[in-house]
Amino acid sequence: MKALIPQETYRQISDISLDYLINDKNIKGIIFDFDGTLLIKRQISEGTINFIKNAKSKKLKIAILSNNIYVNPILVEQLEIKTTKKFAFKPLKKPFLDLANAMNLPPENIAVIGNNRIADIYGANKAKMYSIYIQDLQNFFFKKRVKNNLKNLGIKKIK
Template sequence: MSWLSYLQPNLILGGPILGLTPEILQNYQIRGLVLDVDETLVPLRSKEASAELREWVEQIRQVVSLWLVSNNLSESRIRSIANSLDLPYILAASKPSRRKLKQAAAAMNLPVEQVAMVGDRLFTDVLAGNRLGMFTILVEPMVDPSVTAPSYPTRDFEVWLTQALGVSISAQQQNLNKHDESRESEI
């Protein structure tokens, strides 16, 4: 595997995490999700989950196990978000290190191949998940409705650099058709 392929998500959702459905997860045979927190689940300064996100978690937890794994160092903030979602969490993960992702998969009692890393960042979330052999899902950042023109300079730079290096990450939203076609050709 070339180092560039570590930056290629398996699935690009093309929207926020709320668009990730049980059907998509079942289609890819995903049984567990490791979820990034900042800008994947909540805007950067939020201390708890929105009602919409809590509803999404309740729907998704019916088909997969869930763990929060964040690079954030604020115990009180990540604990508050985790408690509002009733989910276990790990903070200070140092992604793209694989160690905490492996710990979350082990706590779910699942092989890493059945777990997806979901996040909004290529150089932390996608890279860590791919290095461990997880299925990786890139989502758009969760937007704070009070901010009229959100800015994500680090993420924007990662996307630009990744594309400049030749990794395809645009408009590849929901590779469901490609996956379905490859499954049909196997039959």
């Protein structure tokens, strides 16, 4: 299904080139998923903090879109993100378009960065936004460990 395929994939937020997004893709705003994207194991990495600061210094508008009811207000304040939408019902395109409206930007000038292909990538693609997938490394390494353990038990065919 084409709507689940992101325009770009990275291991972590700090790997993304802001200059590429701004100059080549005409991105003027970024919508982040919160849990699992910005916040991993209840922490925001130094690389992610620097990415957001750098994005702001380049005049990009920043917002958070989350399906959770609770988005840590201390972290949001610390990152100086003024636009947030909680309990968003992603992947419906309406919450994405509502945030685009709140950011005063057309959808095609917004990048969505998330770690869930259905909630984040599908929703962004349906809203005609630029989708960037952050690989869920915790889940990746867990699956790899389980797969290796099953192989050690003699189970050969694993997908």
